[in-house]
Amino acid sequence: MTSRRNQDFSYEYEYNYSQSVPWVDCTQTIARGSSSQHQLPDVNVTDVEVEDDERYIEFDDSEIEDDDDGNEGDLEVKQVLENKAELLNVVKAWHIENNYQYKTQCSNTEIIQLKCVKDNACRWYLRAKEEESIKMWMITVLRGPHTCISASLTQGHQQLDSEYLGSVILGIVRANLKICVAAIQAFASTQLKHEVSYFKAWMAKHKAIEKLFGSFEASYGVLPKFLGSLQMSNPSTVVHFEYKDYNNLVATFGRVFRAFRPSIDGSQYCCPLINIDGMHLYVKYKEKLLIVVAFDADNGLFPLCYALVDVKNNRNWAWFINCIRAYVTDCQGVCVLSD
Numbered sequence: 456m457t458s459r460r461n462q463d464f465s466y467e468y469e470y471n472y473s474q475s476v477p478w479v480d481c482t483q484t485i486a487r488g489s490s491s492q493h494q495l496p497d498v499n500v501t502d503v504e505v506e507d508d509e510r511y512i513e514f515d516d517s518e519i520e521d522d523d524d525g526n527e528g529d530l531e532v533k534q535v536l537e538n539k540a541e542l543l544n545v546v547k548a549w550h551i552e553n554n555y556q557y558k559t560q561c562s563n564t565e566i567i568q569l570k571c572v573k574d575n576a577c578r579w580y581l582r583a584k585e586e587e588s589i590k591m592w593m594i595t596v597l598r599g600p601h602t603c604i605s606a607s608l609t610q611g612h613q614q615l616d617s618e619y620l621g622s623v624i625l626g627i628v629r630a631n632l633k634i635c636v637a638a639i640q641a642f643a644s645t646q647l648k649h650e651v652s653y654f655k656a657w658m659a660k661h662k663a664i665e666k667l668f669g670s671f672e673a674s675y676g677v678l679p680k681f682l683g684s685l686q687m688s689n690p691s692t693v694v695h696f697e698y699k700d701y702n703n704l705v706a707t708f709g710r711v712f713r714a715f716r717p718s719i720d721g722s723q724y725c726c727p728l729i730n731i732d733g734m735h736l737y738v739k740y741k742e743k744l745l746i747v748v749a750f751d752a753d754n755g756l757f758p759l760c761y762a763l764v765d766v767k768n769n770r771n772w773a774w775f776i777n778c779i780r781a782y783v784t785d786c787q788g789v790c791v792l793s794d
Contacts, residue, residue, distance in 0.1 A: 530581070530594065532594055546614075547614040555579070556571070558574075558613075564585070565585055567582070568580070568581070569581045579599045580597075581594065582596035582597075609650055612649050624639055624660070627642065628660060639659060643656065671740060693713065693719070693783075694713050695711065695712040710774070713761050714759065719782065721751075729759065729791055730749075732745075743766060746761055747760050747783070
């Protein structure tokens with residue numbers, strides 16, 4: 456059974472699938488023996504993870520009748536998706552396009568149940584679960600269509616959150632990392648037919664960047680490995696790493712000094728004049744980048760070394776100067792320029 460994608464959203468879907476996980480061809484025979492009519496397990500309110508910041512609503516699954524229609528637009532019973540996030544993106548896209556809204560009945564690592572926000576007047580209901588045999592998510596119950604009146608929403612759609620918008624604009628952000636927030640707002644207005652706030656567009660951009668390059672915390676986690684690989688690929692490169700503290704196998708970043716071997720060797724052919732400067736990094740963590748450059752025979756700038764510290768103070772400046780003397784140059788009579 457083929458999973459159909461709406462033409463208006465083909466750009467976002469195709470890009471998202473190609474960047475994150477491969478598209479699953481549902482024409483293949485996958486778990487055909489599984490029935491879409493399963494007995495739903497009892498839900499423990501304390502163990503339920505609520506999606507979309509919605510309040511949990513007690514739900515008695517015995518009230519659900521197994522009279523699912525099995526097909527509604529791009530959603531189908533036994534439709535297989537790679538993971539839960541992809542499933543939610545497909546459901547959100549369909550509801551945003553058709554101007555309907557749903558609420559999360561219950562959600563955990565094994566099952567998800569969604570109902571129309573107007574559940575007293577609408578019979579729409581979707582149930583999906585993770586199939587252990589194939590390690591993918593499958594829609595097992597789909598009862599529809601929406602019998603409520605579709606309101607003409609232009610803003611404030613519950614499913615158009617920053618997480619979904621970030622996945623939609625992933626390709627745009629990859630092509631232009633400096634895209635402004637106003638352009639993302641215009642994209643949502645023209646392509647998704649919904650207005651979004653400045654803050655939501657800003658959050659969507661940052662979540663898209665995080666999906667492309669990882670989070671700040673994850674980047675700091677791989678920094679020691681990156682510097683080690685740098686030394687292996689550039690023999691005799693100097694890396695001096697220091698931690699603030701080290702507790703329970705978790706280290707806190709302190710400061711790091713780095714100098715490439717070609718820069719160290721070339722420093723002896725430069726003028727006895729170096730320029731030391733520092734700059735602020737305007738990111739989540741406000742580190743300071745310290746830089747040293749020299750001047751070659753053509754009066755061109757010749758980079759010598761770099762350092763990353765948490766704050767510019769006398770202690771870190773003294774440590775940086777000592778690293779220059781120890782690893783780069785200790786020649787007498789070198790003039791130092793600094794502001």
